[in-house]
Amino acid sequence: MVEENLLVTPFGWGVLILIFTSILLTYRVLFGPTLPDRIVGLNTITTKVVIIIAILSVIGRRYFLVDLAVVLLMVNAVGGLILAKYLERRGKG
Amino acid sequence: MIEYLLLAFGEIAMIFGALGILRFPDVYTRLHAATKCDTGGAMTILLALIIYTDASIFIKLKLLVLAFLIALINPMISHAIAKGAYKYGIKPKVVVDMYAWDNP
């Protein structure tokens, strides 16, 4: 039973609020004064996307999407560590 | 009923985290808002999903593993970025800086 309308449960409204906060954070990604500000904004947006995928998988009863959320979280971790390493390297030279 | 309370708490925490990232003055205080509010909000929303769903026990365990991984990974990335930003040359706006005393 896949529900067509997203807004019949409070979790659907939760997805909308998460999308709204991601749009607010896009300001920090686009106009951040320095490079670490943009990285902070990107990491926060990725965590919100993981939560959105988990909520959609439970609402629409497509449970294979939970695996995809786990994989996206791990990719976020590796990407954040590589960007932090890049910042550290670039400051020295 | 309790899952909707948890969901509301998570959404409010997420909104205040986004406002904190927009309003705070420098990178380190923005990292405070990002880490704490993101981890708390994400874990409460996942707990609400675990209580709400009527799937099998393995799906609930997978969501619990997702919450555990978020609690493990998010602070780690946060202090990797903080150290990288300090080495990159961004001076924090602080009243006392003991890290600069020891690493001139």
Next chain:
Amino acid sequence: MSRVPFYLKERLEEIHKRMLYEKYETQKLPVWERITLTWIVLFSFWVVITANTSLDNLIIGGIATLIIASFMRDMLMEDVRHRGHLIEKIIYFLLLYAPQYLIIMAFRLIESNMKVAKNVIFMDIKPGIIKIKTDLHSDTGVTILANSITLTPGTLTLDVSKKLGETYLYVHWIYAETLNREKAGEKIKGDIEEWLKRIFW
């Protein structure tokens, strides 16, 4: 320790490291206990991720995780304190230590969310970077302590430094109340360090 000349300092550091290493060797777990603990963690992760309880899947997962655990035994369980029998350790961890830690951290997390909301509304911040000292020495213990400090209200770990067998943490505090090292350490670490010293050395 700051008056010691520079050429003696390296020597002293070496001696300290050797003493610490010998103490650590006597505290290390036996090999089969390390393999068993790592195998339990990996096998439970396998069962949860594959979500399949047929007999073939369990046998394949058990053999594969046993092979992995037999040569990765030093990575995860190296720093666990040597105390009690294996079964006693598992029961203590599952029934006493883990729920205690989870309850402490859950209340701290809720409190820190409220504190960030208060800071966002009123903007009453006075940030400072403070250096505190910990009694933990192992890598895993210091990592978990740093993660817990990051999640407690108002603090964020910047860096870790180890000098002369002692571990120091640099903490970014969003409202620096005191500059004294002991008072700040008590206020920041709280009872998490006491809890961690029972498991890690």
